[in-house]
Amino acid sequence: MTILIKEGRVLDPETKRDEICDVLIDGDRITRVDSGIETEAERIIDAKGCYVMPGFIDLHVHLRDPGLEYKETLTTGGRAAVKGGVTTVCAMPNTKPVIDNGVKVKEVMERAKRESLTNVIQLGAVTVGQEGKELADIRGMAKNGCHAISEDGKSVMNASLYRKGMNLAKEEGLAVFAHCEDITMVEGGVMNADKKAEKLGLKGITNAVEDVIVARDILLAKETGVRLHLCHCSTKDSIKMLGLAKEEGLDVTGEVCPHHFILSTDDITKDDGNYKMNPPLRSKEDVEAIKEGLRNGTVDVIATDHAPHAEAEKNRSMKLAAFGIVGLETSAALTYTELVETGIITPMQMAEKMSWNPAKILGLHDRGSVSEGKIADVVIFDPEKEYTIDKNTFLSKGKNTPFHGRKVKGEVVCTIAGGRIVYEGGKIID
Numbered sequence: 001m002t003i004l005i006k007e008g009r010v011l012d013p014e015t016k017r018d019e020i021c022d023v024l025i026d027g028d029r030i031t032r033v034d035s036g037i038e039t040e041a042e043r044i045i046d047a048k049g050c051y052v053m054p055g056f057i058d059l060h061v062h063l064r065d066p067g068l069e070y071k072e073t074l075t076t077g078g079r080a081a082v083k084g085g086v087t088t089v090c091a092m093p094n095t096k097p098v099i100d101n102g103v104k105v106k107e108v109m110e111r112a113k114r115e116s117l118t119n120v121i122q123l124g125a126v127t128v129g130q131e132g133k134e135l136a137d138i139r140g141m142a143k144n145g146c147h148a149i150s151e152d153g154k155s156v157m158n159a160s161l162y163r164k165g166m167n168l169a170k171e172e173g174l175a176v177f178a179h180c181e182d183i184t185m186v187e188g189g190v191m192n193a194d195k196k197a198e199k200l201g202l203k204g205i206t207n208a209v210e211d212v213i214v215a216r217d218i219l220l221a222k223e224t225g226v227r228l229h230l231c232h233c234s235t236k237d238s239i240k241m242l243g244l245a246k247e248e249g250l251d252v253t254g255e256v257c258p259h260h261f262i263l264s265t266d267d268i269t270k271d272d273g274n275y276k277m278n279p280p281l282r283s284k285e286d287v288e289a290i291k292e293g294l295r296n297g298t299v300d301v302i303a304t305d306h307a308p309h310a311e312a313e314k315n316r317s318m319k320l321a322a323f324g325i326v327g328l329e330t331s332a333a334l335t336y337t338e339l340v341e342t343g344i345i346t347p348m349q350m351a352e353k354m355s356w357n358p359a360k361i362l363g364l365h366d367r368g369s370v371s372e373g374k375i376a377d378v379v380i381f382d383p384e385k386e387y388t389i390d391k392n393t394f395l396s397k398g399k400n401t402p403f404h405g406r407k408v409k410g411e412v413v414c415t416i417a418g419g420r421i422v423y424e425g426g427k428i429i430d
């Protein structure tokens with residue numbers, strides 16, 4: 001199919017193009033980006049007033065499939081993704097069973113081609129069953145296209161084993177996506193350790209729980225030379241250490257999630273499980289450090305850590321609720337509203353952090369850019385549209401969000417994945 005997108009503001013981080021022009025798609029590729037393209041096309045889309053950006057690449061998503069399909073599936077997660085303008089997701093391996101060998105990676109990736117509208121890259125676990133005892137089949141997973149390994153949900157606490165895993169990852173050209181949490185220091189904490197936790201009678205998680213593992217993992221990356229990506233950074237010292245690692249020229253990148261740059265522990269007014277996630281909402285000071293990291297380029301990536309759970313697992317006290325919130329359908333609007341509208345980052349930086357930098361981290365050379373020859377993953381985004389987030393409109397099975405009822409600006413109006421229009425005018429196109 002040929003699609004001609006007319007007169008949108010094209011934002012391409014690769015070529016640094018930021019101008020009103022047209023984009024022509026033929027089959028699964030972008031074939032021309034230019035002003036005033038006059039040609040026949042099967043579909044012409046008027047993108048006046050909208051941004052035309054590379055489809056978002058979300059490095060941190062829990063699709064829960066296989067085994068936890070009551071929370072999400074490849075199909076429902078894929079629909080939520082494209083509604084959010086996300087055309088590639090990295091699926092975390094903490095499913096049931098855990099994805100820890102090449103056969104399992106292949107199984108999910110093949111099924112995703114049929115069952116998901118978004119491109120799915122299945123990540124592999126670092127250890128068998130994420131049990132932290134022996135290394136997973138890292139070579140086998142690399143051969144089947146996992147791009148990165150991650151023990152997300154926990155840290156590999158045995159540094160010697162982790163180092164062996166990193167060495168193997170390095171040999172196989174894989175990145176390591178690190179969830180940084182010293183489990184021995186959590187001691188039953190469910191939210192940030194502060195006055196609010198005391199007031200609510202809840203146990204706290206200190207910044208050091210994250211920071212000590214961030215420090216350790218950066219040092220392990222320095223020793224092994226592996227490409228290290230720090231997941232969901234939530235503390236000011238994580239950001240500081242990420243900056244120091246970069247100054248030293250290490251191959252280390254970092255991601256933050258919308259909830260960590262928008263909400264602080266001050267926003268928790270009652271003991272509500274929808275405010276429970278790992279890492280937890282931190283102090284205003286941490287939020288400010290994260291925003292500064294986004295502005296100055298220390299933070300490379302905005303990812304969601306989309307973590308759907310069933311209502312019964314979330315609508316309860318933080319003591320008992322599962323950790324995690326959904327994010328795929330709110331991330332672009334929240335990022336636009338809280339970072340771009342406020343002048344903290346530019347629209348181009350939004351495209352960089354939500355698409356181009358993730359593509360580079362994964363080594364995806366034909367995605368993350370609206371330029372000739374790339375795979376036609378494109379999102380058309382209306383920055384003027386204002387609305388209120390309503391969890392009841394989510395396509396994800398997960399409705400667990402602290403952003404229900406929040407006013408935002410910026411809406412995905414059309415998502416093109418691999419040259420196919422998969423979302424348009426508020427509807428999924430199967």
Ligand SMILES: NC(=O)N[C@@H](CC(=O)O)C(=O)O
Pocket residue numbers: 062094152153154179276277278279305307308323324325
């Ligand atoms: N972030 C969360 O609070 N939960 C994630 C695990 C994780 O990302 O660590 C989940 O799998 O539910």
Ligand SMILES: [Zn+2]
Pocket residue numbers: 152153154179180231232278279
């Ligand atoms: Zn995690």
Ligand SMILES: [Zn+2]
Pocket residue numbers: 060061062092152153305307
């Ligand atoms: Zn996660």
